[in-house]
């Protein structure tokens with residue numbers, strides 16, 4: 146059993162290494178290969194890009210993880226919270242039909258809409274169906290339907306054209322040694338890290354945050370301690386929706402706004418959450434960061450189109466070694 | 480004067496004809512009644528699966544009551560959610576998973592007094608006096624504590640709100656005889672301070688020894704009711720529920 150596990154891990158690792166080795170063998174034919182004077186610089190650049198991608202995934206994934214932690218629902222529509230946030234900000238900010246707000250107030254409004262959407266799903270879908278005794282698997286399927294519905298509403302309203310926000314569109318990179326980063330991307334990364342720190346402080350130091358962790362740990366006991374569990378769950382939905390919308394704006398800023406951006410990001414969120422350890426908010430952050438870095442670093446050797454696939458491969462490899470995820474704990478027996 | 484007298488006679492908890500269960504159409508409790516007077520220590524014993532834990536959950540609002548009424552100080556609270564009962568002065572310690580394992584001891588106590596965060600310091604000092612072992616372990620994760628320490632923490636958490644009624648579901652389960660004595664001593668101490676206690680126990684003899692009154696529950700119904708020491712010497716109760724070894728004492 147153990148042998149098999151090590152073997153599979155080795156096989157997967159081999160798969161990862163193989164193209165690198167062949168690229169090295171090709172030598173000068175492959176100027177973008179891992180050898181050559183500029184490789185260190187490019188690797189550093191990919192690392193920086195990866196961290197940026199990772200913290201954005203993390204912002205969107207934390208809500209998904211908290212919802213799963215408190216009510217054990219896998220919310221397949223979480224990616225659409227991201228899309229709705231990004232496209233709503235686009236409408237307010239850059240659409241010819243919109244009011245043409247500056248991006249900052251538009252982003253704030255998008256976060257508010259995301260929180261509202263989270264609350265609507267709680268009140269309109271989760272709570273009534275749960276009260277009727279709908280099972281978690283059935284509810285998971287319901288969220289798949291909700292995801293389709295929301296995605297296509299966005300498609301009708303927004304269209305298929307990729308969009309960019311009106312401000313901070315084109316910027317030249319500032320050089321930091323071998324690494325170049327635009328002030329926009331740097332700001333987004335720093336803001337994203339600050340938001341993640343804020344979420345950690347909220348969960349760790351505030352009464353409401355502790356209540357969220359208490360509900361995740363033991364719902365009945367939380368109720369027995371006088372915590373209004375339904376209100377805590379509503380709070381988690383709103384927090385998750387708001388964070389997803391913010392992540393959507395960030396992702397739209399550094400990449401582009403599209404009607405299916407959240408759906409594409411959803412896979413990365415799942416990977417990050419599972420990698421970090423299901424149900425732990427900090428695990429979701431750590432896992433997302435790893436996924437982002439792996440996805441970007443893989444472009445050093447492989448086509449950009451495959452970067453998501455590499456992220457998922459790393460997920461499989463890590464789970465083979467640590468089935469409970471990076472920060473997850475093995476279930477205590479007894 | 481009269482109002483005062485009525486207050487004295489109104490039971491803190493009066494559950495009447497409780498019918499409740501988990502699966503649709505299957506009643507675990509089939510018309511169960513129970514009463515706890517002010518300052519009383521009441522024990523509930525019965526065989527495994529009799530519905531003792533179910534009764535505690537139904538009374539506390541964690542399980543929907545299908546028929547019957549639950550009154551708190553004469554006021555009907557049937558079907559009210561648990562967090563509301565906490566606000567009305569009821570504390571509950573479940574049989575299993577009675578602490579927040581991933582939270583620290585301090586956070587567990589803070590959650591105990593969630594509705595009145597300002598009282599934390601005062602109440603924490605009070606329960607730490609009752610359970611000194613907790614004071615030294617504030618930063619320890621509850622999940623890493625021993626079974627006995629957890630039981631202490633679970634009781635401390637429930638006492639944080641200064642309840643007037645405490646529901647304890649098998650507080651001595653899984654503890655060594657010495658720790659069991661310790662727990663029962665604490666329960667008596669808590670009760671001595673004026674808190675009404677309803678204690679479900681597997682350790683029937685010990686429970687009936689310290690209880691003012693006891694109920695024997697069987698298959699979701701009351702089988703016997705009486706003074707703790709009377710039940711302890713009742714031939715039928717001994718034969719059916721305490722085991723014949725009990726007679727030796």
Ligand SMILES: Nc1ncnc2c1ncn2[C@@H]1O[C@H](COP(=O)(O)OP(=O)(O)OP(=O)(O)O)[C@@H](O)[C@H]1O
Pocket residue numbers: 501502507525526527528529530531532533534574681
């Ligand atoms: N969550 C549940 N879902 C379905 N049935 C349950 C559930 N919990 C308890 N039961 C059933 O209800 C009955 C009474 O259980 P309960 O836990 O109240 O017994 P108990 O008297 O506390 O027993 P013990 O002394 O073993 O703790 C049992 O037959 C049990 O199988």
Ligand SMILES: [Mg+2]
Pocket residue numbers: 531532533574648649
């Ligand atoms: Mg029980």
